[in-house]
Amino acid sequence: MNARIANRIKIAPGFWTSLRGIGIEPIDVARQAGLPMTVINGPDVSTAQYYAIWQAYSELSVDVAAGIVKLATSYETAHYPPAVLATFHALDFRDALNRMVRYKQMCPPESLRIREEGSQCLIELEWQHPEQPGPPVLVGITLAYLLELGRRGTGHYLSACSVEFVHPIGDVQALEDYFGCRVKTGTDRNRLILNRDDLNRPFVSYNEELLDILTPALDRSLAEHNGRRTIIDHVKWILLRCLTRGRIDIHTVAGELGMSGRTLQRRLTDEGASFTQLISQTRHEQALVYLADMSLEIKEVAFLVGYEDQNSFYRAFRSWEGETPANWRTAQEYRRPPLVTD
Known part of the structure; x- marks a missing residue:
């Protein structure tokens, strides 16, 4: 199992306090x-428990959208955990968002990607484990x-340019x-555009003195968090986010890790792996996850795992499983236990 999937998630006490505050x-x-x-x-929960808690909150709310707005606006600043407190006391909104993206790495299961283009700032929410997406309310x-x-x-009532959700989101x-x-709902990504x-x-x-205290401590925690992951974990995590880009080279991944392609290959060799091997392994693992979802057509699965044409995907899948994607999917259907009805 990927080490990241085994991560435990800490729920800030302020979350439970805020729930009480909204009844x-x-x-x-x-x-x-x-x-x-x-x-x-408890000190932490599993990813499945974390999602179950958020889904339960959604079900107890009158409407998913109403639950989102109510909780987002009622969370008191005094209850912010240290990582979030550091964003609230940042120099400006840009600094706050960059800190949020940075420290989100310590708070699975979601991660954020931010980029500035023209007059807009695009922030995309991605799942650290794409095969385990969270509920819409999260x-x-x-x-929000x-x-x-x-x-x-900022003390200003800012408005977004647009917001996009993959799944229905209530009112x-x-x-x-x-x-x-x-x-917008039914899009191909979850994104906030500012x-x-x-x-x-x-x-x-902005509180410079508080940041001088919080930043070094948070950076040490982030370094310790990342230090527990192998270079293979780092590479596979980046590959999961980049599969749909099609052709991915080692220099692109190395750049995201802040090292040269040669250094990355050497470190992978030290851990008994190669870049080509990890691409194939990541595509294989994700293909099995996507094929288990009967709502996805095989050509969609091929695209999602980074193949530009379906034939290339078929050849790769045969080398992994010894059969075609369609036959593998059919076999999985037969292996499923029968539905028990009253």
């Missing part, structure tokens, strides 16, 4: 999720909080009222 008891969330009460005060909360951070930090009008822009000029707005909550 939802943590014990009711735990019951709705089918989890023991110990998850409320996507909404994550994107980024805008909320800008509003609270879209409620979200459009909150984000101040059009909200006005680039807003990133230059200074934070009225």
Whole structure:
């Protein structure tokens, strides 16, 4: 199993406090999720439990969108964990967002990608384990909080340019009222698009002294977190995010890791792997995950794992499994236990 999948997730106490503040008891969330009460005060939870908690919150809300807006606006600054506190006291909105992207690495299962293009700033939410996507309410909360951070930090009621969600998200009008822009669903990514000029707005909550204390401690924690992962883990994580780009070379991945292609290959060799081997392994693992989803056509699976044409995917799959993708999928159907009905 990938080491990242085994990660435990720490839920900040402020989350449970905020639930009480909007009239939802943590014990009711735990019951709705089918989890023991110990998850409320426990040190951490598994990824499956984390998703179950968010799904339970969604089900206890009147509407998914309403639940997103209510929780995002009610979370008190005093309850922010250290990593989030460092973003709230950043120099400006750009600094805050960059800190959020950086420290998100320590907070699976989601990750953020940010880039500035023209007059816009695009922030995409991706899952550190694409085969384990989180519930829509978690996507909404994550994107809503980024805008909320800008509003609270700058003291201005900022509006987004647009927001995109892969899955249905409840009352879209409620979200459009909150984000101040059009909200699209059924897109190919979860994305928040901001006005680039807003990133230059200074934070009225800027606290240089506090950042001097928090930043070194958080950077040490991030270094320790990343140090526990092998270079193979790092490379496979990047490959998972880049498969749909098609052809991926070692220099591109090495650049994201801040090293040369030669250094990366040497480090992979030290761990008994090669870049080509990891691409094939990552594509193989993801192909099996996608093929298990009967809603995806095989040509879609081929694209999702980085093949420009279906024939190349078929040849690769035969080398992995000794049969065609269609035959493998059919075999999995036969192996599934029969549905038990009353």
